[in-house]
Amino acid sequence: MQPDCLSAEGERRCRRLLAGATARLRARPAAAAVLVPLCSVRGVPALLYTLRSMRLSGSHKGDVSFPGGKCDPTDQDVVHTALRETHEELGLSVPEEHVWGILRPVQNRQKANVVPVLAGVGPVDPQSLRPNPEEVWGRW
Template sequence: MQPDCLSAEGERRCRQLLARTTARFRARPAAAAVLVPLCLVRGVPSLLYTLRSSRLTGRHQGDVSFPGGKCDPADQDVVHTALRETQEELGLAVSEEQVWGILQPVHDTRKATVVPVLASVGPLDLQSLKPNPEELLAPGAYQPRLISPELHPS
């Protein structure tokens, strides 16, 4: 049985709650977008996040982050930015149909607007991910991490 938070009813409620924010911020210009990937790992609801390589140039070296990055002029909107960046960084293809909505934008340390895009990526096997060594720590030295009650008991 799928946990309530990732059930069809949970998805419907979440999409409904985010509908206004999604409509308001989807086509607005932003500096960057990130994907907030909801997933199931061994049946437990989890969030996937990454650790940026210390070899990166710029201010995000060694940061813990959701997959994402700068908006490119070729991106249709912030959703496409988040999906493209997730594919580039993790080799994880997420379709637009998996997107539940857009959360309130946040601002980084330089006051640039970052738009979080919420999506369910379903059951996830960490071994299936292909982290980009240019952006994330090299495979073997690091694997993308999950936030999950089962994996991190209180």
């Protein structure tokens, strides 16, 4: 039985609750965006985190984080930033229609706004991910 938090009704409820914020925040400028991937691993509800590579420059190396990163000028909006970065970091393609909504921006240590994008990515087999060693630590 699928847990309520990942059910179709749970998704509809979440999308409805986030609709106003998503409309307001989607095109608003931000420094970065992250994907908050709701998934299941072996049938258990989970969140997919990454461990940032020690090869990265700057203050985020070695951090546990959601997949994501800086907004590029070519990104249409923060949703595209989060989805692009997730694919670059983990080889995980998340279709835009799987995005449930946008959460309230948070500030990172440098006081830059980071926008969390919530998406249901379904069942995930960690062994199927293709982590980019330049971005994330790749052992599961």
